[in-house]
Amino acid sequence: MVVPVGFTTAAATDNGAAGESxxxxxxxxxxxxxxxxxxxxxxxxxxxxxxASGEFVALMGPSGCGKSTLLNMLGGIDRPDRGQVTVAGQxxxxxxxxxxxxxxxxHVGIVFQFFNLIxxxxxxxxxxxPGLLGGAAAxxxxxxxxxxxxxxxxxxxxxxxxxxxxxxxxxxxxIARALINRPSxxxxxxxxxxxxxxxxxxxxxxxxxxxxxERQTIIMVTHDPKVAGxxxxxxxxxxxxxxxxxxxxxxxxxxxxxxxxxVRG
Amino acid sequence: MTECLxxxxxxxxxxxxxxxxxxxxxxxxxxxxxxxxGLLATEPLHGYDLKVGLDRLLGGASPVNVxxxxxxxxxxxxxxxxxxxxxxxxxxDQQRVEMKVYHLTPEGLQDLHRWFAEPVEKxxxxxxxxxxxxxxxxxxxxxxxxxxxxxxxxCLRGIQELTALKERLRGPGxxxxxxxxxxxxxLIEGAILHLEADLKWLDLWNGRGSQGDxxxxxxxxxx
Numbered sequence: 001m002v003v004p005v006g007f008t009t010a011a012a013t014d015n016g017a018a019g020e021s022x023x024x025x026x027x028x029x030x031x032x033x034x035x036x037x038x039x040x041x042x043x044x045x046x047x048x049x050x051x052a053s054g055e056f057v058a059l060m061g062p063s064g065c066g067k068s069t070l071l072n073m074l075g076g077i078d079r080p081d082r083g084q085v086t087v088a089g090q091x092x093x094x095x096x097x098x099x100x101x102x103x104x105x106x107h108v109g110i111v112f113q114f115f116n117l118i119x120x121x122x123x124x125x126x127x128x129x130p131g132l133l134g135g136a137a138a139x140x141x142x143x144x145x146x147x148x149x150x151x152x153x154x155x156x157x158x159x160x161x162x163x164x165x166x167x168x169x170x171x172x173x174x175i176a177r178a179l180i181n182r183p184s185x186x187x188x189x190x191x192x193x194x195x196x197x198x199x200x201x202x203x204x205x206x207x208x209x210x211x212x213x214e215r216q217t218i219i220m221v222t223h224d225p226k227v228a229g230x231x232x233x234x235x236x237x238x239x240x241x242x243x244x245x246x247x248x249x250x251x252x253x254x255x256x257x258x259x260x261x262x263v264r265g
Numbered sequence: 266m267t268e269c270l271x272x273x274x275x276x277x278x279x280x281x282x283x284x285x286x287x288x289x290x291x292x293x294x295x296x297x298x299x300x301x302x303g304l305l306a307t308e309p310l311h312g313y314d315l316k317v318g319l320d321r322l323l324g325g326a327s328p329v330n331v332x333x334x335x336x337x338x339x340x341x342x343x344x345x346x347x348x349x350x351x352x353x354x355x356x357x358d359q360q361r362v363e364m365k366v367y368h369l370t371p372e373g374l375q376d377l378h379r380w381f382a383e384p385v386e387k388x389x390x391x392x393x394x395x396x397x398x399x400x401x402x403x404x405x406x407x408x409x410x411x412x413x414x415x416x417x418x419x420c421l422r423g424i425q426e427l428t429a430l431k432e433r434l435r436g437p438g439x440x441x442x443x444x445x446x447x448x449x450x451x452l453i454e455g456a457i458l459h460l461e462a463d464l465k466w467l468d469l470w471n472g473r474g475s476q477g478d479x480x481x482x483x484x485x486x487x488x
Contacts, residue, residue, distance in 0.1 A: 060421075205432065208432070225420075225421060225424050225460070225461050225464055226424065226428070226457060226461060228421070228424070228425075229421075229424040229425050229427070229428035229457065230428055230432075231425070232425075234421050234425065236417070236421070243414070244414055244417055244418050244421075245418070246418050246421035246422045246425060248422050248425050248426055248429075255426075256422075256423040256426050256427065256456070257426045257427055257429075257430040259324070260324060260427070260430075260449075260452060260453065260456055261324060261430075261449070
């Protein structure tokens with residue numbers, strides 16, 4: 001049982017934003033309700049949240065607590081009834097549908113629980129399509145897609161159809177597709193929910209690597225504390241509100257980890 | 266519902282505290298004895314090796330002093346569970362020194378296998394957190410909610426810390442789930458699962474209000 005070299009000085013949980021960072025997502029007093037048979041169901045109530053560039057944030061909470069509704073508002077998929085959302089310096093809550101779609105394509109990458117790949121397109125085309133729709137040169141899109149496939153270890157799957165892939169491989173393709181336009185923020189809604197434990201873990205390690213090495217900002221929704229444990233900051237939602245937050249101090253081994261390893265401070 | 270605390274329980278009562286300490290001490294000695302047998306089952310070792318082996322096994326959670334180790338060794342030897350032989354080994358200054366090396370007897374091996382076969386009783390459910398929440402519940406809902414909130418945050422922080430530690434030990438090529446130390450990996454996984462269970466248990470407290478709200482003397486069932 002050995003303490004890993006450098007643990008006490010290297011960033012133990014350096015997937016939170018380190019040092020001075022700019023706020024990439026700024027949500028102020030967001031409120032969103034659904035109406036069903038005339039009844040009013042508040043999903044998100046007066047939530048404010050700031051996410052710094054380079055952060056890996058988990059929005060956690062039980063089913064129905066409003067975390068996916070909040071994520072959708074942060075990514076411009078849904079609009080708040082009240083409040084403001086600014087992403088990469090642009091206020092998005094009042095954009096027209098067309099401008100909002102353009103904004104999403106440029107600034108937001110989305111990873112879904114059930115992958116949402118286009119079944120009659122091969123892996124390479126699935127990944128390249130959002131880039132081509134965004135108007136980038138085909139050669140540049142193809143080159144970036146190749147880089148992403150190599151980085152995510154799916155280069156040998158380029159010509160395969162989604163139906164020929166395992167769940168873990170499909171989610172890697174979905175992540176590559178989400179990154180093709182170099183988004184300001186990567187949103188993931190229960191990204192490991194349809195995967196077995198090992199593939200789920202591989203996806204989370206991949207998120208950590210993207211966050212640490214590429215400083216990719218990630219906001220991930222999950223109901224599972226073990227999944228949230230991979231994030232640098234956990235924000236817990238309850239009944240549509242932010243209830244608590246955990247952000248361990250960086251660059252030191254936590255007390256619990258030290259106790260478990262028998263390290264005396 | 267069961268009583269959350271015995272009728273005679275008094276938080277200022279030393280008898281409860283002393284009983285708990287005596288029980289923990291006996292349990293600690295029992296564990297040291299069996300751990301020594303287990304260490305000797307792999308190879309003969311001298312006293313210092315056994316002390317180092319125990320420290321590695323138990324980590325910082327239960328520090329063992331040298332006196333406890335030699336007391337346990339003497340008892341095991343007296344009971345015929347281990348035997349000592351004198352061997353000569355080189356010392357640091359190149360002198361040759363005689364030292365006792367202990368090995369397991371057949372009776373010791375039998376005792377160890379008997380211990381392996383017994384399920385371990387986890388009895389630490391009425392822990393500090395349970396007592397704290399129970400007493401806070403009698404004070405009011407606000408106290409319980411504050412404790413639950415701070416404890417939940419501590420659990421989440423613990424899960425984050427342990428996840429970081431686990432992944433670091435597994436290393437950059439750890440996608441196959443192999444850790445550099447399988448035993449510590451399992452220990453960390455166990456600790457994360459306990460914290461996850463604590464989070465669920467804390468939610469039960471949040472949902473049950475205070476004694477004043479419900480007129481009950483009882484907390485939820487212990488974990």
